[in-house]
Amino acid sequence: MPNLIASTRVPTYVPTYFLSATARVTIDGKLHYKPVESSDIGHVIAPESNPARREFFSHVQFYEMMCTDRLEVDQEYHYHGREKTRARFGDARVTDLAEDAMVRVLGNTEYCKGFLRRKAAYEASAAEKPKKGSPKLRRISLSDACLDWLLPDLEAEIAGQKRGGKVTKSVARPSNRHFRRIFKRFYEGGYDPMSLAARTGSRVRISYHHPEDVVIWDEFSRKYAHHLKPTMAKLLKELAAEIVKLNLDRAEKGLRLHKVPGRKVFEGMIKSLNAFWVCAQREGEEAARKKYNITFTGLQVERPGEMVQMDEWTVDLIQWLGWTGMLARLSEDEIKAIRKVRLRVVVAIDIATRCILAMRFTPSAATEQAVIDSLEMMATDKARLARLCGATSLWPYHLTPECIVTDNGGPFTGIMVRAVMTALGCDYMNPPAGLPQMRGAIESLFHTFATQFMDWFEGRTFGDIFEKGDYKAHERVSLAIDQLNLLFVQAIVDIYHHQPHSGLAGETPHNAWMRLSRQYGVMPPPPRSVRRHIFGTTVERDITDQGVCFWGIHYQSKELQQIRLQAKRKVMVRVDRFSLDAVSVWTGTGWLVVKALEAIPEDLSIWEWVGARREVTVENAGSTELNLSTMLQAVNRLRLAGEAATARANLATQPIDAEKLNKLQLQYFDGVVLRDDLERRDPTLAPLVFAADPLHHGIEGVDDDLPADENQPAIITIKAAKLPAAIKPATDISF
Incomplete structure (x- = not known):
C-alpha cells in the first residue's frame, strides 16, 4: 500500500472518519463491510458475508484508502427503506x-x-411544561x-x-x-x-387478485395498526373466518366466492402500510418519531460538519483601498473608474469549529456553478492549495456536511445547487429572508474580513501584478482576483484558524476541529469516482469501436461496447477536470466508470493537458499526431516550472462548463490522433513544484481567452506599499 500520508505531505494530521450504524464500507469496489465499533485509533468492521469475523483498520489506513480512491462509505446504506430506492433507481442521484x-x-x-x-x-x-403567554402549537x-x-x-x-x-x-x-x-x-x-422520483420503464405492476377480495383483505390488514397490537397471524385467522361467513351468503346467491390470501400476500399488505402511521397507532406518537429528526430550531451544534453555513460577500475595492491607505494616491478620475469594480466571494464555514471549509472568488455575481464549486471544495483535501498560496499551516478540513444553511439568494436556491446537496447526502436549509441572525457566523466572518485583517493586507493587495506586463483591462481584473484569493487563503489558513475565538470560548478554530473531530469523527467525503459523478462537467460523445473520445484520449470498456450494441451511440460523459485517467458514462440507470485506453496518469488535469498541447503545438506546428510520451514530458516541464500547481489551484478561474470544454476541443484537439508509445503502463508524473511566486498566472490556454466584461472597468495601477516587517494579528476574533 502506498504511503499516502507522505505523498500528500500532511504527516501531522490524519482525519477521524465517522461511521454510522447503518453504514456500508466498501473497499476496492467489491469487499463490503458493516461497522462494529470505532475508537481513537481506528475502526473495527465486519464483512457482510461473514458477520462473525472482525477486521481492524487504523485511521491512517482509512485515510490512505480514501486518498487512493479505494474506500467508499455509504452512511445510510442499511437504513430502513433504502433498499427499495436502490432496487428502483440503482446508483442514480x-x-x-x-x-x-x-x-x-x-x-x-x-x-x-x-x-x-x-x-x-x-x-x-x-412534552414540555407550557410557559405563560407562549402560543400553543x-x-x-x-x-x-x-x-x-x-x-x-x-x-x-x-x-x-x-x-x-x-x-x-x-x-x-x-x-x-x-x-x-x-x-x-x-x-x-x-x-x-x-x-x-417516478419509476423508469414500467410503472404499474398488474395485480392478479380480484378487486372485491382485495377490499376485504385491506380492511383486515389495516386492523394491524391498533393499540392492542394484534399479530399478523391472528388477523389472518380472523380474515379467513370472515370470508367463510361471507361466502355462505354469496353461495346462496350464486355469486363468486371470496378467496383467502396466502400468508405472504397478507403480510405483504400489512408491511406496505404507512409505517409511520402504523407505529403511531401501535406504540404511540412519541415512539413513532423518525430516526433522523429533521428539525433545525436552534444552533445546538456539536460535531464538525453537523451544520455548515454558506453565503456570498461583495468586496468593495474603494473601501479596501481606503483601509490600506492607498486611496489617497488615486486621482478623482481613477477613483471614478474603479468605483464600479466589485468582486464576490462564496464562503463556507463550519459552525461547530468556525473553520473555513471553502472559499471561491468570482469576478461577477455568484452563480450556481460557483456555489457548486464551493461544495466540491468542502469535500476535497486542501493541503496542496494551502501550500500553493504560501501558507505555512495545514488546511486539513474536508468532509461531507450533514446540513448546509444558505442565504435565500438565487445562486443558493437554484435547482442544480439543491440537487448537488441532495446527491451529496446532506440536508439544506434557507432561513427566512430578512433574518441574517440565523446565519450569524458567516455574517460575522465577513465583518472580521473587513475590519481585522486590513493591516495584514496592507502592501499586499493589488500590488506588483500591474508591473508584470502589458495586460488588457480584463486580464488585470483576472490577475487581481487571483492575487486577492491567494492572500485571503493565506490569511485564513495561517492567521484566522490559529487565533483565539470568542465564539469558541477562547479556543482556536484549528484546535476545536482537532478536538471535536477526534471526539465525534467527521463524515467522510465521497471517493473520487463519486465526486466525478456529482461534480463532473457533462459533455455528449459518440461511442465508436474505440469507445468514447475526449480531447484525444479514448476511454474503452466491454460494458461501454454493450451500450453501443443497444443502438445507443450518443451518451452523456462526465469529466473530472482534476483527473483525466477515467470518465463516467451515463447508462440510463447509473454512471459507468470507464478507464482510459491509453496509459494516462491518475493525477493529470485538464489545465496540464491543454498546456502540454499548446507547448507541443509550438514545437510541431501543423502536426495532428501526438505521441503520449511527448505530451507527458511537456506536462512534467510545466510541473517542474511551478506553472501546473498554480493552474490546478483553480482559485478564481471561470467555471469549466460543457461549452468551454467543447471550445477547447475545437481549438486544440480537433482531428488530433494520440499515439500511445509508452512502454510502461503506469507512468508517473513529476511532483508538483510550487512556484516561489504564488502570484504567477499559471498555464495559459484554459482561462486566458475569457471575454472582457464591459461592466468591469480597468483596474488602476497602484504602487504597492512596502510590506511590514512584522505583522501582529488581532488577539481575538469575535462573532
Missing part, C-alpha cells in the same frame, strides 16, 4: 434526473421535511383536518424562502391525498429524496 423531475422531487421533499419539522416541534412543545397529523391548514402554511413558507434573482421552477402544492402518498413513499424509502 437527484442530479441525474431531468430538470422537471428534479424540481418535482426536491419540491415534494421540502413538503415532507416541513411536515416532519412541524410535527417534531409540536411533540417537543407537548397545533397538533400535527396526516388527517384532512390538519393538512387543510398545514399544506398552505408550508407552501407559503417555501415560497417565502425565495427572493430576487433568477426565477426558479417550483412544484404545485399537493392535495391532502397526494401528500399522504408521497409522505408514505418518503418514509418507507428511508427519507431518501430519490424515493419520490
Whole structure:
C-alpha cells in the first residue's frame, strides 16, 4: 500500500472518519463491510458475508484508502427503506434526473421535511411544561383536518424562502391525498429524496387478485395498526373466518366466492402500510418519531460538519483601498473608474469549529456553478492549495456536511445547487429572508474580513501584478482576483484558524476541529469516482469501436461496447477536470466508470493537458499526431516550472462548463490522433513544484481567452506599499 500520508505531505494530521450504524464500507469496489465499533485509533468492521469475523483498520489506513480512491462509505446504506430506492433507481442521484423531475422531487421533499419539522416541534412543545403567554402549537397529523391548514402554511413558507434573482421552477402544492402518498413513499424509502422520483420503464405492476377480495383483505390488514397490537397471524385467522361467513351468503346467491390470501400476500399488505402511521397507532406518537429528526430550531451544534453555513460577500475595492491607505494616491478620475469594480466571494464555514471549509472568488455575481464549486471544495483535501498560496499551516478540513444553511439568494436556491446537496447526502436549509441572525457566523466572518485583517493586507493587495506586463483591462481584473484569493487563503489558513475565538470560548478554530473531530469523527467525503459523478462537467460523445473520445484520449470498456450494441451511440460523459485517467458514462440507470485506453496518469488535469498541447503545438506546428510520451514530458516541464500547481489551484478561474470544454476541443484537439508509445503502463508524473511566486498566472490556454466584461472597468495601477516587517494579528476574533 502506498504511503499516502507522505505523498500528500500532511504527516501531522490524519482525519477521524465517522461511521454510522447503518453504514456500508466498501473497499476496492467489491469487499463490503458493516461497522462494529470505532475508537481513537481506528475502526473495527465486519464483512457482510461473514458477520462473525472482525477486521481492524487504523485511521491512517482509512485515510490512505480514501486518498487512493479505494474506500467508499455509504452512511445510510442499511437504513430502513433504502433498499427499495436502490432496487428502483440503482446508483442514480437527484442530479441525474431531468430538470422537471428534479424540481418535482426536491419540491415534494421540502413538503415532507416541513411536515416532519412541524410535527417534531409540536411533540417537543407537548412534552414540555407550557410557559405563560407562549402560543400553543397545533397538533400535527396526516388527517384532512390538519393538512387543510398545514399544506398552505408550508407552501407559503417555501415560497417565502425565495427572493430576487433568477426565477426558479417550483412544484404545485399537493392535495391532502397526494401528500399522504408521497409522505408514505418518503418514509418507507428511508427519507431518501430519490424515493419520490417516478419509476423508469414500467410503472404499474398488474395485480392478479380480484378487486372485491382485495377490499376485504385491506380492511383486515389495516386492523394491524391498533393499540392492542394484534399479530399478523391472528388477523389472518380472523380474515379467513370472515370470508367463510361471507361466502355462505354469496353461495346462496350464486355469486363468486371470496378467496383467502396466502400468508405472504397478507403480510405483504400489512408491511406496505404507512409505517409511520402504523407505529403511531401501535406504540404511540412519541415512539413513532423518525430516526433522523429533521428539525433545525436552534444552533445546538456539536460535531464538525453537523451544520455548515454558506453565503456570498461583495468586496468593495474603494473601501479596501481606503483601509490600506492607498486611496489617497488615486486621482478623482481613477477613483471614478474603479468605483464600479466589485468582486464576490462564496464562503463556507463550519459552525461547530468556525473553520473555513471553502472559499471561491468570482469576478461577477455568484452563480450556481460557483456555489457548486464551493461544495466540491468542502469535500476535497486542501493541503496542496494551502501550500500553493504560501501558507505555512495545514488546511486539513474536508468532509461531507450533514446540513448546509444558505442565504435565500438565487445562486443558493437554484435547482442544480439543491440537487448537488441532495446527491451529496446532506440536508439544506434557507432561513427566512430578512433574518441574517440565523446565519450569524458567516455574517460575522465577513465583518472580521473587513475590519481585522486590513493591516495584514496592507502592501499586499493589488500590488506588483500591474508591473508584470502589458495586460488588457480584463486580464488585470483576472490577475487581481487571483492575487486577492491567494492572500485571503493565506490569511485564513495561517492567521484566522490559529487565533483565539470568542465564539469558541477562547479556543482556536484549528484546535476545536482537532478536538471535536477526534471526539465525534467527521463524515467522510465521497471517493473520487463519486465526486466525478456529482461534480463532473457533462459533455455528449459518440461511442465508436474505440469507445468514447475526449480531447484525444479514448476511454474503452466491454460494458461501454454493450451500450453501443443497444443502438445507443450518443451518451452523456462526465469529466473530472482534476483527473483525466477515467470518465463516467451515463447508462440510463447509473454512471459507468470507464478507464482510459491509453496509459494516462491518475493525477493529470485538464489545465496540464491543454498546456502540454499548446507547448507541443509550438514545437510541431501543423502536426495532428501526438505521441503520449511527448505530451507527458511537456506536462512534467510545466510541473517542474511551478506553472501546473498554480493552474490546478483553480482559485478564481471561470467555471469549466460543457461549452468551454467543447471550445477547447475545437481549438486544440480537433482531428488530433494520440499515439500511445509508452512502454510502461503506469507512468508517473513529476511532483508538483510550487512556484516561489504564488502570484504567477499559471498555464495559459484554459482561462486566458475569457471575454472582457464591459461592466468591469480597468483596474488602476497602484504602487504597492512596502510590506511590514512584522505583522501582529488581532488577539481575538469575535462573532
